[in-house]
Amino acid sequence: MDNVIRRRTLGARLARLALYAALLLAALFYLLPLAVMLITSVKPLDEISAGSLLALPQSPTLVPWAKAWGEACTGMRCEGVGGYFWNSFAIVIPAVAISTVVGALNGYALTKWRFRGSELLFGLMLFGCFIPFQVVLLPMAQTLGWLGLSSSRAGLVLVHVIFGIAFTTLFFRNFYVAVPTELVSAAKLDGAGFFRIFWRILLPVSAPIIVVSVIWQFTQIWNDFLFGVAFSAHDTQPVTVALNNLVNTSTGVREYNVDMAAAMIAALPTLVVYVLAGKYFVRGLTAGSVKG
Amino acid sequence: MSALEIQKVRKDFGNERVLKDVSLAIESGEFLILVGPSGCGKSTLMNAIAGLEPVTAGEIRIADRDVTWLTPAERDIAMVFQSYALYPSMTVRQNISFGLEMRKVPRAEREAAVERVADLLQITALLDRKPAQLSGGQRQRVAMGRALAREPAVYLFDEPLSNLDAKLRVDMRTEIKKLHLRLGTTIVYVTHDQIEAMTLADRIAVMRDGHILQLGTPDEVYNDPVDIFVAGFMGSPSMNFIATTLEGQAGDYRLRIVTEGEDALVLPWPASRETPALAEQVGRSVILGLRPEHFSEEDSRLSGMDEGTPLSARVSVVEPTGADILLNMPLGDAEVTARVGPKCRVAPGERLSLRVDMGRAVLFDSETQKRLA
Incomplete structure (x- = not known):
């Protein structure tokens, strides 16, 4: 029951039926690529070349997955995408953590400790959300060189943190602006300082927006290709770059099943994050718009 | 001894002068009410006393100590906010003892203070609840309890009753008056409700446009107003x-x-x-x-x-x-x-x-x- 009283004429019912049919069709349409990927990744190669794209596998196999993980060639090396998968984690986890913490502190300072020019500063930080990645490739490469971080994981973490701060600051600023400032005033009178107020008063109520920030940053950084390909060396590449190399390495027959399995592996973490925390994501995005 | 003394306090927001050389002094144990229409500067004056906003010029003294440039924490004051400002993630007990904890009061003393205040305000049964589980009147009590736990030199009340329904407001008004008589605390209380001002105050300061128009006992302000504004503001139906x-x-x-x-x-x-x-x-x-x-x-x-x-x-x-x-x-x-x-x-x-x-x-x-x- 969806708590709505509807007209119950034949016409109205038919109209609803048509509506649901259209929605279902759209859902299937969007799910199709994922289905094709999954089906293809568990088919042996001869089934792929013989059958149609949508046919279910006759003899399902996990060999393509194993190959994609540990043996497939990405350029000169043939070690699969497994190593790069962990590379991605090594880049994503610190980058997400640091950018979220900095964004939270920024949002807190910009809303609860306003200073002359804080609105201007926030406006300028917002600009960061709209800067195309390509624009900064060369200066960033130069900067990383000066810092001695070229082609290192730390360098990639730094790039992602800098780019992420614009978004995380925006999230936390808009969340904290709805938290009554009197709470901070009361804590000041009680004798708490800048970090104590943040830690004891604001952080405990920030769970929804932390989830938003983490999901957003995780998917952004995990799915990044451009920075990954520009600022990494062979052994520091993220999985997206490895996937690209794997698909583009042509030695003999094209192994679509391995390609699909590798693509699934590369996409899995973001899928998992969405499934586990998706409902908090929506809740966090709408937080503040409705009281309570 | 003056518990609180304000000398020629001035506050500018940009080009706008919100407080125009306000001066007043409150004796220890006195209940002073700042009353006036919205935008008269009473809340700004309150924030200046609390140290939440710096003043442009003038001096503020609490217990004969110049506090003009001291932080809110250093001023020996407690404040009850209009929205109560209870810390949402803490229980009532933690809310009340937070200020003591920040001041490094030993645990046993903190617990004794919480018990004393809870007993005084009859909120002992609520001590382990979160603010979200309390009614408006209960939150109001907790907010007062948080201020009372610390026993500061001056209490500031910023329109504490304006979020309560009419009946509860009258009850709490009586209760605040009783508390003041019993504890002999020094209170500065902001309201725009002239009935609250008349019933609670030892002295009333009627404010308008950043000035104190009249400072006197409720009887003086009511029966002997200095101008038409004060005369019309106090009393319902008005003069x-x-x-x-x-x-x-x-x-x-x-x-x-x-x-x-x-x-x-x-x-x-x-x-x-x-x-x-x-x-x-x-x-x-x-x-x-x-x-x-x-x-x-x-x-x-x-x-x-x-x-x-x-x-x-x-x-x-x-x-x-x-x-x-x-x-x-x-x-x-x-x-x-x-x-x-x-x-x-x-x-x-x-x-x-x-x-x-x-x-x-x-x-x-x-x-x-x-x-x-």
């Missing part, structure tokens, strides 16, 4: 202002009131209430201020008026409130409100003979709005 012409000379001043469609009415001004300022106003328009209760029925023996000045008027509206009846009637260029006893039988359109207690009436300059007599 009637009637345009009149001053006639006569010292010892025999009279006020002539012209009401459309009626004979001109002449009211003698009591000689005991003459002031030198009246001499200059003879022949000019002055404003007579009469409170609704300065009127009474002709034959009323309960009014306490020995010999009011008789007056007859046509009643236009009759509003019974239960305890008494409010009558509207045209007098001079405006409708005036009179308060008469609940037994008064009068219908709209009828004429009624009333008495006016001129001994309590006040006169204002029609141009400067200042008090004349």
Whole structure:
């Protein structure tokens, strides 16, 4: 029951039926690529070349997955995408953590400790959300060189943190602006300082927006290709770059099943994050718009 | 000893001067109420005392110590906020003891303070709840408890009752008064509700446009207002202002009131209430201020008026409130409100003979709005 009283004429019912049919069709349409990927990744190669794209596998196999993980060639090396998968984690986890913490502190300072020019500063930080990645490739490469971080994981973490701060600051600023400032005033009178107020008063109520920030940053950084390909060396590449190399390495027959399995592996973490925390994501995005 | 002293405090927001050289002093144990319409600067003054906003100029002293440039935590004050500002993630117990914890009070002492305050405010049963699980009145109590736990030199209350419903507001008002009598605390209390001001205060500061217009006891502010604004702000229904012409000379001043469609009415001004300022106003328009209760029925023996000045008027509206009846009637260029006893039988359109207690009436300059007599 969806708590709505509807007209119950034949016409109205038919109209609803048509509506649901259209929605279902759209859902299937969007799910199709994922289905094709999954089906293809568990088919042996001869089934792929013989059958149609949508046919279910006759003899399902996990060999393509194993190959994609540990043996497939990405350029000169043939070690699969497994190593790069962990590379991605090594880049994503610190980058997400640091950018979220900095964004939270920024949002807190910009809303609860306003200073002359804080609105201007926030406006300028917002600009960061709209800067195309390509624009900064060369200066960033130069900067990383000066810092001695070229082609290192730390360098990639730094790039992602800098780019992420614009978004995380925006999230936390808009969340904290709805938290009554009197709470901070009361804590000041009680004798708490800048970090104590943040830690004891604001952080405990920030769970929804932390989830938003983490999901957003995780998917952004995990799915990044451009920075990954520009600022990494062979052994520091993220999985997206490895996937690209794997698909583009042509030695003999094209192994679509391995390609699909590798693509699934590369996409899995973001899928998992969405499934586990998706409902908090929506809740966090709408937080503040409705009281309570 | 002054618990709180404010000297020529000035506050600018950009080009706007919100506080214009405000000065006042409060004795220890005194209950001072800052009252005024919104935008009069009372909340800004409160924030300046609390140290939440720096002042542009002037000095603030708490317990004979210059605190003008001290942080809120260093000032030895506690504040009850309009929105209560309870920490949402903490239980009532943690809320009350947070300030003590920040001041590194030992755990045993903190617990004793929480028990004492909870007992005082009857919130012991709520100590382990979160603020979201409390009703408005309970949150109000917790907010007061948080302030009381620390026993500071001065308590600040920023419109603490304005978020409560009418009945609860009256109950809490009484409770705050009891607490003040019992604990002898020094309180500065901001409100825009003139009834709260009258009932609670030892002294009232009426503010407008960044100035304190009048600072005095409730009785002084109510019966002896310095200008039309103060007179009109205090009291409900508010004071009637009637345009009149001053006639006569010292010892025999009279006020002539012209009401459309009626004979001109002449009211003698009591000689005991003459002031030198009246001499200059003879022949000019002055404003007579009469409170609704300065009127009474002709034959009323309960009014306490020995010999009011008789007056007859046509009643236009009759509003019974239960305890008494409010009558509207045209007098001079405006409708005036009179308060008469609940037994008064009068219908709209009828004429009624009333008495006016001129001994309590006040006169204002029609141009400067200042008090004349």
